[in-house]
Amino acid sequence: MSIFSYLLPKKQTSASVAKERLQIIVARERSTRGGPDYLPQLQEELLQVVRKYVPVDQDAVNIQLDRESGCEILELNITLPEG
Amino acid sequence: MTKIVVVTSGKGGVGKTTTSAALATGLALRGFKTTVIDFDVGLRNLDLIMGCERRVVYDLVNVINGDANIKQALIKDKKVDNLFILPASQTRDKDALTQEGVEGVFRALREDMQMDYIICDSPAGIEKGALMAAYFADEAVVVTNPEVSSVRDSDRMIGILASKTRHAEEGKGDIPARLLLTRYSPERVEKGEMLSVEDVQEILAIELLGVVPESQAVLNASNAGSPVILDTDSDAGQAYSDAVARFLGDQLPHRFTTVNKKGLFGRLFGG
Numbered sequence: 001m002s003i004f005s006y007l008l009p010k011k012q013t014s015a016s017v018a019k020e021r022l023q024i025i026v027a028r029e030r031s032t033r034g035g036p037d038y039l040p041q042l043q044e045e046l047l048q049v050v051r052k053y054v055p056v057d058q059d060a061v062n063i064q065l066d067r068e069s070g071c072e073i074l075e076l077n078i079t080l081p082e083g
Numbered sequence: 084m085t086k087i088v089v090v091t092s093g094k095g096g097v098g099k100t101t102t103s104a105a106l107a108t109g110l111a112l113r114g115f116k117t118t119v120i121d122f123d124v125g126l127r128n129l130d131l132i133m134g135c136e137r138r139v140v141y142d143l144v145n146v147i148n149g150d151a152n153i154k155q156a157l158i159k160d161k162k163v164d165n166l167f168i169l170p171a172s173q174t175r176d177k178d179a180l181t182q183e184g185v186e187g188v189f190r191a192l193r194e195d196m197q198m199d200y201i202i203c204d205s206p207a208g209i210e211k212g213a214l215m216a217a218y219f220a221d222e223a224v225v226v227t228n229p230e231v232s233s234v235r236d237s238d239r240m241i242g243i244l245a246s247k248t249r250h251a252e253e254g255k256g257d258i259p260a261r262l263l264l265t266r267y268s269p270e271r272v273e274k275g276e277m278l279s280v281e282d283v284q285e286i287l288a289i290e291l292l293g294v295v296p297e298s299q300a301v302l303n304a305s306n307a308g309s310p311v312i313l314d315t316d317s318d319a320g321q322a323y324s325d326a327v328a329r330f331l332g333d334q335l336p337h338r339f340t341t342v343n344k345k346g347l348f349g350r351l352f353g354g
Contacts, residue, residue, distance in 0.1 A: 015272070016275065030242070
């Protein structure tokens with residue numbers, strides 16, 4: 001770092017881009033970790049069923065499997081478009 | 084009580100074998116009877132790093148299949164007392180490693196050979212060899228480079244360690260996993276070209292065992308077939324020594340993580 005670098009506008013470094021990208025992908029991969037292998041396919045098929053009735057986006061279905069004191073909870077979130 | 088430690092990473096080429104060799108040698112130097120096992124069946128390389136490639140007679144799969152007993156297969160290190168190497172076999176048979184077979188090898192190392200530590204040098208990937216190296220582990224060292232694909236793969240590996248070990252399957256929870264960041268370049272971190280120790284730690288969220296700087300000494304050591312930890316004048320050798328001390332519970336500050344401070348002139352006009 002020289003004195004001149006303090007005067008120039010801050011440019012995003014490649015390391016900070018790397019960190020941001022990693023934080024996003026790692027968070028996404030952790031959310032599906034440990035779940036059964038059928039979850040992605042279940043999500044895809046659910047989406048197709050919903051689409052038969054309502055036009056929804058690819059990421060409108062959010063599926064999550066949680067474990068709580070001995071039982072598993074399959075949480076399903078479908079965001080329907082307004083109107 | 085024998086401790087089994089897996090050295091793993093997910094991604095290849097980040098320094099698992101270099102680390103396994105250094106960790107095992109460091110533990111043996113401190114008087115612990117240690118065996119380092121190459122789990123990379125089909126792609127044996129630990130023997131080269133340890134400098135015993137011409138003394139290999141039997142290997143891990145020979146012991147599993149009962150072609151040789153553990154005593155016959157272990158190669159005693161010539162430079163360091165208390166240090167033994169069990170090479171991988173060069174077979175292309177993917178099913179050569181069985182859970183029962185690996186368990187039998189560990190039992191022999193524990194009961195017949197009275198080992199203090201067993202270091203398992205995992206192959207890259209998340210296939211059988213890597214899973215077998217990790218399954219019986221009591222502790223893990225996750226080797227990571229400050230680079231996106233390595234960090235992502237390490238995170239995946241940490242997830243696998245949390246669910247696919249005997250510890251986890253028996254409901255005893257996660258095994259302790261610690262991070263060893265290798266090929267670190269403080270100069271590049273300062274320029275914003277490389278993820279910092281803090282960045283990687285923040286993402287992976289596991290305890291830091293050590294930081295090994297990018298160093299010519301590592302290639303020199305593998306060229307010579309002598310674990311880099313024996314090169315006590317080198318930065319990488321010292322970093323591994325520190326990591327071994329921390330592994331055994333010492334509290335040491337991390338070295339080689341910052342650029343040597345420049346004078347006022349350098350700070351004002353340096354690049």
